[in-house]
Each structure stands twice: as C-alpha cells, then as structure tokens.
Amino acid sequence: MLRNLDNDLWVVDHDMRMPGGIDIGTRTTLVRLSDGGLFVHSPGPLSPELIDSINDLGPVRHLVAPNDFHHLYMEENAKVWPEARIHVSAGLPAKRADLAGAEVLGDQAPGGWAADLEQVFMRGAPKVNEVVFYHSGSRTLIVTDLAFNLAGGGSIMTRLFIGIMGMAGRFTPSRVM
Numbered sequence: 001m002l003r004n005l006d007n008d009l010w011v012v013d014h015d016m017r018m019p020g021g022i023d024i025g026t027r028t029t030l031v032r033l034s035d036g037g038l039f040v041h042s043p044g045p046l047s048p049e050l051i052d053s054i055n056d057l058g059p060v061r062h063l064v065a066p067n068d069f070h071h072l073y074m075e076e077n078a079k080v081w082p083e084a085r086i087h088v089s090a091g092l093p094a095k096r097a098d099l100a101g102a103e104v105l106g107d108q109a110p111g112g113w114a115a116d117l118e119q120v121f122m123r124g125a126p127k128v129n130e131v132v133f134y135h136s137g138s139r140t141l142i143v144t145d146l147a148f149n150l151a152g153g154g155s156i157m158t159r160l161f162i163g164i165m166g167m168a169g170r171f172t173p174s175r176v177m
Contacts (some may be wrong), residue, residue, distance in 0.1 A: 004055045006138035008032035008116075010057070014044040015092050026070070027079040029136055029142050030057065032086070034114045037061030040084070041133065042070040042144055043077035050081055060084045062112055067130035068092055074099065085112065089129040090121070105131040122146055147171055 002010045009031055016026040028039040039062045046102065054060065060081035063070040070092040075098065078086060086102040087110070093100045099156045103110065109119045118134040133142040154162075162168045 001050060002030070002057075006140065009135060009138045012044060012050065020161075022157055030054065031113075031116060031142075033061065033113055035061075037112075039113050039117065040064060040077065041142055042066055043073045046076055046080060061108075062087060064105070065089060065092055065099070065102075066133070066142075066144050067128050068095060069128065071099065072098060088172060089131060091126070091129040107174055117142075122168055 002012055003049065004010050006047040009029070011030070011108065011153070012028040014026050014028065026044055027042065028044040031041070036058050038058050038060045040054075040060055041064045043063050046177045060077075061084055063074060063077050063081065063084045063086050065074050065086075065088040067089045067102075071092055074088075078084065080119055086099065087101040087105050088099050090104055090106075093102065093104065105119065105121065107119065108114075109117055116135065116137060118136065119131050122132055128145055130144060130146050132146055135139070135142060156170050159168075
C-alpha cells in the first residue's frame with residue numbers, strides 16, 4: 001500500500017508484467033501540496049483499500065501522466081476522482097483521444113503545484129516526452145523512465161532484461177534512454 005517517504009510524500013509500488021514475463025513494476029508517487037490537495041504522479045491500479053488510504057491523505061486535485069508510457073490507469077483514476085485536473089505529457093493527446101482535452105505538461109509548473117514542485121520537460125527523447133519533477137519540501141527528484149534503480153531480482157527474464165538494459169543494481173538511465 002502507501003509508503004511514506006517524507007513529510008507530504010508517499011509512494012505506492014505496483015506489479016507490472018510486460019510481455020515475456022518481465023516484471024519491473026511501476027510506482028505511483030503522491031505529494032500533498034501546500035493547499036492540502038494531492039498531486040498523483042503516474043496513477044496506477046486501484047483497490048478499495050488504496051482509494052481509502054489516498055482519500056485519507058486529502059483530496060486528489062491533480063492526476064499526472066508524466067510521460068507517454070505512464071497513462072494506462074488514468075481513466076480508472078479519473079473515474080474515482082472526477083474533480084481532479086488531468087495533466088499529460090506532450091505525446092499523449094495524439095496517442096489517446098480521451099486525453100485530448102487534458103492539460104499538456106511543459107517546463108512551467110501550473111499554479112496548482114508551482115509552490116511545491118518544479119518541473120522540466122526532458123527534451124531529446126521524443127518517443128517518451130518525459131517531464132521530471134522536483135519536490136523541494138523533501139528534496140526529492142520524481143522521475144519515471146528517465147532513470148531506474150532496480151535490484152536485479154525476479155524471474156530469469158526480468159534479470160536478463162535488466163542486465164541487457166544496463167539497469168542492474170544502480171541508479172541509471174536505461175540503454176534505450
């Protein structure tokens with residue numbers, strides 16, 4: 001479930017199996033903003049217990065798909081928190097018609113979180129279109145596919161994938177990035 005990392009900062013780790021039995025997981029990061037609302041970075045799969053835990057932290061105000069790959073659970077999260085504003089990476093409106101009306105992320109943080117988070121659009125990887133965030137309150141960099149920190153465990157296919165991608169046992173970008 002929710003794991004508290006610092007004041008106003010939580011993560012939820014999710015299993016995520018890719019084709020071929022590769023499981024590197026995915027992570028949702030939650031930041032409580034100065035106004036008491038929540039910024040949900042890379043929304044993941046939900047359970048009734050997780051929804052209750054998130055609601056206990058405060059109202060969800062922003063659902064953020066920080067790159068072109070971290071959007072799979074946006075619709076599920078938007079149904080649970082219909083009042084939340086949806087923010088997406090530059091490539092998602094063309095990839096998903098249902099996100100065409102969402103606010104597109106860039107270098108400038110919207111007013112809803114500008115007091116708590118800085119952000120930068122990482123140019124140079126147009127198939128990813130990642131936006132990274134810095135939470136000054138906890139001095140935490142929040143990334144998705146720009147860099148990995150994987151222990152290298154799991155199935156033989158997962159270990160092989162992590163090794164080939166150069167991501168085993170250290171904080172690093174993948175060879176693809």
